[in-house]
Amino acid sequence: MSVTKPLISTRTKTHVRYVILLIIFLVTAVNYADRATLSIAGSSVAKDLGLDAGQMGQIFSAFGWAYLVMQIPGGWLLDRFGSKRVYTCSLFFWSLFTLLQGFVGWFPLAYGAMTLFILRFMLGFSEAPSFPANARIVAAWFPTIERGTASAIFNSAQYFSLAIFSPLLGWLTYAWGWEHVFTVMGVIGFGLTIAWVKYLHNPNKHPSVSQDELDYITAGGAVVDMDTPSTTGKKKDGPKWSYVKQMLSSRMMLGVFLGQYFINSITWFFLTWFPIYLVHDKGMSILKVGLVAAIPALCGFVGGVLGGVVSDFLVKSGFSLTVARKIPIVVGMLLATSIIMCNYTDNTVIVVALMALAFFGKGFGALGWPVISDIAPKEAVGLCGAIFNVFGNVASIVTPLAIGYMVKELHSFNTALVFVGCSALAAMLCYLVVVGDIKRLVLVKA
Structure with a gap:
């Protein structure tokens, strides 16, 4: 007979939710670095494998096809089996397929492109549950007044990832060869898998959380029992597929879903073509590109965290959730349009500055995941996040x-x-025309 480990003393004030946030931040940073490996090594890979721009575009898109196809099944698995188990498998296998890309050069040139396409496809297949799982974990661990900042922090890991890993991966490509970009990231992923299994638990089952912290996040709207097994002894059912139709029939949901597609279009330019743009249009070396690409990424990271902080500040100041979420999104997207100005200058410094401003704006306005945590039906948070990611990653x-x-x-x-x-x-x-009021969707159960 198993005995649940008791929570620590109610008199002890804990902040375990911040440790959980740090873990998902680090895992998400590696997640995005694995997606970006090919963009950093892309010029060298294309040269060695004899690939043109069209073929590289097809290989870049391979990730997106699999990521898209697996979103709804991945969300269903999360709601059925819980975040920890599904995310553990996801992290292990995406690390494996990242590592295997480092051995593509061993194949004859005639098979190199197809092998790389397949491995990128399997990378997308494995990573599919990651962001819906992040949204579930934040919804379980954070009250509404902290959720914007928490979601913005894990979402901003994509910018942090590019800022930290772009110079590293650029140096690896220059000094050791493009193959080591993939092998090093694969090994890092395996190490994180071990840490994930050891430290991630549900709020009401975590051995280090105090009753005070549990009461605080529960009273604030955290869904702490999201992955708790049924007390009746029956296995937990997955969400009903009729929920999908209801979510797609909601104007608010459709506006958020479509908005994520357009926001992700900006992300995927930076994840795929931006380093190649710097090499071919601006004549930079691959070593310099790794350093320069970190500048917009750092600005995106600052913007991403700041957007969540500003949004939560507006909520605490008495503004409605609708206003508090929409203001950063509108301001951020306006700043992101500055990328067009790069067409009117050949000055590299100005180009990088405009890209940095655009990426800051994109980060500041990328509040889709906080919004999903606010509006997702409580019995289908994973599935809702998956549908959201389906729309968003059509852009991939x-x-x-x-x-x-x-x-x-x-x-x-x-x-x-x-x-x-x-x-x-x-x-x-x-967000201005379609979404309307931001509030949690209540599903009609058959």
Whole structure:
């Protein structure tokens, strides 16, 4: 007979939720670094494997196809089996497929492109549950008044990742060869898998959380029993598929889902084509690109954290949740349109400054995950996050392919930058015109 480990003394004040947030921040940073490995090593990989811009666009998009296909199944698995078990498997396998990309050069050139496409596809397949799981964990561990900051922090890990790992991966490509970009990141992922298994637990089952902290987050709206087994002894059912139809019938939900698609279009330009843009349009070396690419990423990280802090500050100051979430989004997307101005200068310093401003704005306005934590039906948080990610990651397919086509046919990145800037405007309009009031959706159960 198993005995649940008791919570620590009610007199002890704890902040275990911040440790949990740190863990998902680090895992998400590695998650995005693994996605970005090919963009950093892309020029060297293309040269060694004899790939043109169109083929690189197809390989970049492979991740997105699998990531997209697995979103709803991944969300269902999260709601059925819980965040810890599903995320553990996800982290292990995406680390494995990252590592295996380092051995693509061992294959004959005729098979290199297809092998790389398959491994990128499997990387996307494995990473699919990650962000919906992050949203579930934040919804379980954080009250509403802290959720914007917490969600913004884990979401900003993507910028932190590019800032920290871009110089490292650029140096690895330059000093050791592009193969080691993938092998090093794979090994890091395996180490994080061990830490994840050891430290992540549900709020009401965590051995270090105090009753005071548990009461505080519960009273504030945290769904602390999200993954608690049924007291009747029956296995927990997954969410009903009729929930999908209800969520897609909600104007508020559709506005948030579509807004994420346009916001992610900006993200995927930076994750795929931005380093190649610096090499081919601005004549930078791959070593310099690794350092320069870190500047917009750092600005994106600052913007991402600041956007969540500002949003939660507005909530605490008495503004409605709708106003508090929408103001940073609108301001951020307006700043992100500054990327178009790069077409009107050849000065590298100005280009990097404009890219930094655009990425700061994108980070500041990227509050989609806090909004999902606010509006997702409590019995289907994972599934809702998955649908949200389905819409958002259509951009992971469309953006690499569209930009690859534009560059190949027009021999310039100018149109591509306009495409990215217009995506920011479209995201802003989704929240201003379509979303309406931001509130938790209540599902009708059959």
